[in-house]
Amino acid sequence: MAALVGLFHSEQQQADGKMSALAVPEWPSGWLDGIKQLCELDSVHLSIPITGLGEDETMHVEICSSAWRESRLDVIQRRQPRIPSCRCGTAAARAMRTNQLVKYILFISCYLFWVASGVMIAVGLYAKLSKESGAVDSLLAEPSLIVIIVGVLTFTVTFVGCTGALRDMPLLLKMFAVMLLLIFVLQIVAVGVAFLFSGQVMDKAAFLMGKAIASYRDDLDLQNLIDYIQKKFQCCGVRSYQDWSRNEYFDCSISNPSLERCAVPFSCCVQEEEQNVLNTMCGYGTQNLKAWKAESMIHTGGCLEKIVTWGQSNLHLIAGLALGLLAMEVVIFFLAVTLIYQISFIIQKRTNVKRES
Known part of the structure; x- marks a missing residue:
């Protein structure tokens, strides 16, 4: 040329x-x-x-x-x-694109919690629908409802986060960030209240455990939960084995016609090493015995004290898990905020380009 x-x-x-x-x-x-x-x-x-x-x-x-x-x-x-x-x-x-690493780390994190919350809802619904008829008068005494409520809240929050991250929708991401920040603040407040008012928290826990004992025979899920706790921590009742008198079936009053009068559940019994057959009547009549005499047959210590002792001995593990969860929430929150700013910057940049052209 x-x-x-x-x-x-x-x-x-x-x-x-x-x-x-x-x-x-x-x-x-x-x-x-x-x-x-x-x-x-x-x-x-x-x-x-x-x-x-x-x-x-x-x-x-x-x-x-x-x-x-x-x-x-x-x-x-x-x-x-x-x-x-x-x-x-x-x-x-x-x-004109958002950071793909930030986007998909946020999406995968929300997706994992979303799937886990879906499993929680399914388990809670199955336990709720398949249990025997009868209801308890306290929401906190029914584990299946607690699982369903926590699962629904987690499912909602993580679904908003997944959709916002995958579709680059700033409105959903802002909603997700606000909800996550609110949950984080509530967790911090709960820990602070529990630390400052530990005595009131212990009394409230004892009251709720007493309500659960009173409803032991009314809810199969609750019954299995109490039996598991008493076997796991080798305890009986809230503060002592005589707390089982709060249940109408185990009440020691003379007017009680139940065959389990003055008894405790089999989960309170001391299991023998060579025992192959479960004796569900091992706790009959033990509430009438003194503690020094009953301790050879059942665990006489209360579950509340045993749980507190276990928590104190595993304080580092519990604190590590709690801090790990809080750190994960903080990281996810900042990923959401970063993605929001990137989307806003891209929208502003496209607007300026259209104006110039």
Whole structure:
């Protein structure tokens, strides 16, 4: 190609709507070969000195590789760099996307908790529907309802987070961040209240455990839970084995016609090493015995004290798990906030580009 012919628009000519053609002097062969090699790879943006064109004698031009493939060269004046019209927008498209690492780490984290909450809801519903008829008068005394409520709350929060992260929806991400922050604050407040008012917390726990003992025979799920706790911690009752008199079936009053009068559940019994058959009547009549005499047959210590002792001995494990959960919530929260700012920045950038064009 002996010479380059370019179409130039000056500011005055743009105002008049006219165009003029200018023949550019012949280029050295080395320049043309270099430009050809670059254009075969991708589009090229160059600043080429041309005499007689402005004070700095420099014009910004855009050369597209498609021009070489069509055996021609288009030279277009660019007073201010713009997004090129040729197929060279890969970098610009990437700049208009959110950080994929942040996006999918947030999505996977929410998805795992979402699946776990769905399993919790299914287990709670199965336990609720398959248990024997009868109800308890306290919500906190029915484990299946607690599992369902916690599962529904977790499912809702994580579903909002999953959808917002996957679809880049700032409104859902803001809702998710607010709910997560609220949960985090409530957890901190709960820990602080439990530490400052430990005596009242212990009394409340004892009251709720007493309510559970009173409803032992009314709810199969609750019965299995109490039996598990008493076997696990080798305890009986809330503060002592005589707390089982709160249950109408185990009440020691003379007017009680039950065969389990003055008894305790079999889960309170001391299991013999060679015992292969479970004796469900091992606790009959033990409430009438003194503690020193009954301790050879049943566990006489209360479960509340045993649970507190276990918590104190495993304080580092409990604190580590609690801090790990809180740290995970903080990381997920900042991932959501980061994604929100990235989406807002992209929206603002697209708006500015539309205004300029």
